[in-house]
Amino acid sequence: METRIKLGISTCLLGEKVRYNGGHKLDYFLTDTFGQYVDYVPVCPEVECGLGTPREAMRLEGDPENPRLVTTHTQIDLTDRVLKWAKKRVRGLEKENLAGFIFKSRSPSSGMERVKVYNKKGMPLLKGRGIFAKVFMEHFPQTPAEEDGHLHDSKIRENFVERVFALKSWRKTKKKKKHLASLIEFHTKNKLLILSHSEKHYRMMGRMVAKGKTMPIKELFMSYEASLMDALRLKTTTRKNINVLQHMMGFFKKELTLDEKQELLEIIQRYREGTIPLIVPLTLFNHFVRKYHQSTLEKQTYLNPHPIALKLRNHV
Numbered sequence: 001m002e003t004r005i006k007l008g009i010s011t012c013l014l015g016e017k018v019r020y021n022g023g024h025k026l027d028y029f030l031t032d033t034f035g036q037y038v039d040y041v042p043v044c045p046e047v048e049c050g051l052g053t054p055r056e057a058m059r060l061e062g063d064p065e066n067p068r069l070v071t072t073h074t075q076i077d078l079t080d081r082v083l084k085w086a087k088k089r090v091r092g093l094e095k096e097n098l099a100g101f102i103f104k105s106r107s108p109s110s111g112m113e114r115v116k117v118y119n120k121k122g123m124p125l126l127k128g129r130g131i132f133a134k135v136f137m138e139h140f141p142q143t144p145a146e147e148d149g150h151l152h153d154s155k156i157r158e159n160f161v162e163r164v165f166a167l168k169s170w171r172k173t174k175k176k177k178k179h180l181a182s183l184i185e186f187h188t189k190n191k192l193l194i195l196s197h198s199e200k201h202y203r204m205m206g207r208m209v210a211k212g213k214t215m216p217i218k219e220l221f222m223s224y225e226a227s228l229m230d231a232l233r234l235k236t237t238t239r240k241n242i243n244v245l246q247h248m249m250g251f252f253k254k255e256l257t258l259d260e261k262q263e264l265l266e267i268i269q270r271y272r273e274g275t276i277p278l279i280v281p282l283t284l285f286n287h288f289v290r291k292y293h294q295s296t297l298e299k300q301t302y303l304n305p306h307p308i309a310l311k312l313r314n315h316v
Contacts, residue, residue, distance in 0.1 A: 004039050005168050006096055008136075010104035011044035013148050018044045022054040025104060027148050034161070037307060041096050045109040045132040049078070049085045060108045060117040064127035067117045069108055079131065082109060086135040093136075097171070098143060100164040103133050105149035112137070112147045142229045143167070154315040155235055163232045165306045166193065170225060178221055180212045187224075192302035194231050196244045201231035242272055245281055248297060255292040264288075279313040 011018050015026035030040075047053060056074060060067035069079045103110045110130040117128035129137075137145055144163040150156045173186045187209045195202040205227050212220050245268050249261075256264070267281045282303060289297045297303065306312060 005037060005099045005164060007038045007040055007164065008093065008096070008098045008101035009040045009042055010102065010107070010110050010148070011042035011047070012104055013102060014040060014042055016042065016044070018047045018053050020046070020053070020055050020057045025148065027151075029151070029157075030102060030148070033310065036309075038164075041093070041098060043089065043093075043110075043132070045082055045086065045089075045130075048089065049082055051078075058108050060115060060128045060131075062117070062119075064117045064125055067128050069131050082131045083135070086132045089132070090136055090139040093140075098140070099167045099171070100144040100146070100160065101136060101140075102151070103130070103145065103147050105147035107133075109133070112145060142225060144229070154312070158312040158315075159232070159235055161310060161312055162193075162305050163229065166190070166228065166232055166301070169301070170228060174221065174225075178217050180217065180220070183212060183221065183224060184209055189299050190228075190301045192244050192247065192300045193305055194228070195247070196236045196240050196302055197234045198231045199240075199243070201227055201234075205231070238272060238274070241278055242268060244302060245271075245285070248285055251294055251297055252288060252292065255294075256288065260288070274316055277314050277316050279308075279311075282313065 009030065010025075012023075012025045013027045013030055015024050015031065017024045019025065046055065046058075056076075057072045058069055058078065059072055061070050062068045067079075068077055069082055070077050103112050105111055106115055107130050108115060108128075109132045111128070112133050113129055114126040115128035115130055116124035116126060118124050133145075137143075144160055144167060146156065146160040151160060169190075170186065173182050176182050187205065191202065191206070194205060205224065208220070208224060208227065215223070249264065252261075264281070264284060267276070267284055270276045271278060271281050285297070286303055288294065289303070
């Protein structure tokens, strides 16, 4: 990749001993595999608020929508302290231009969802969101965010990484002079990627671009970015991918021999049955794109949305 991507991350996931018990939660995929392509901006709310390591454990209490952050034994309320720091921290992160954030799951400060919130009876409800995570996500609503635990799921991992690389590409387009032509170029390259996530967004965004001249360019770019990230949040499925694969076959109506067409249909069917991963039909398509110099498809992000070394399309 020509430039590395900058991501925010909970500091403990990098192996730093900043947790309440003096430990860490080193994640080797994030540091050794994904880390080859990104530069991390570490954030630890507790340490950056001035709390020591080790320290007394904390938990969320009260209203799940607006919980209080309280130390477990001494019942010291740290909510206002952490909130004040969080609001200042996200303003500081604006200059980092983060393409995503990876949070520590279940953390009362950094958990994205299903964080325990204890009611008056001391019973936990899995309805909370960490204090810092909530502030970050409200401040950067279009920035991809995920938890370390979710990234162990191959589909969620693929979705998150795809969104990160797509946002990086979109921001590169935005750095140019905002012009309808640059938006059309980006959309043309990413049409099939969008289709693989949402046919509804694919059609809606196509109409948006087609009517681009009727909208102020700044408003058009903002609306397109919001729609792009909304579309890519939706997971791809086997059915959606097959729709795209069949769509791509239409570009080879005159080029493929009968044997090549039959081979491609058989490979797609095996993918439909779940016996081979998506990377197999895509490898064959990439071969035909090069063999027959298919200029339209060779520009499609869908065929190579992220580094192949991450093996994100190798799961069945």
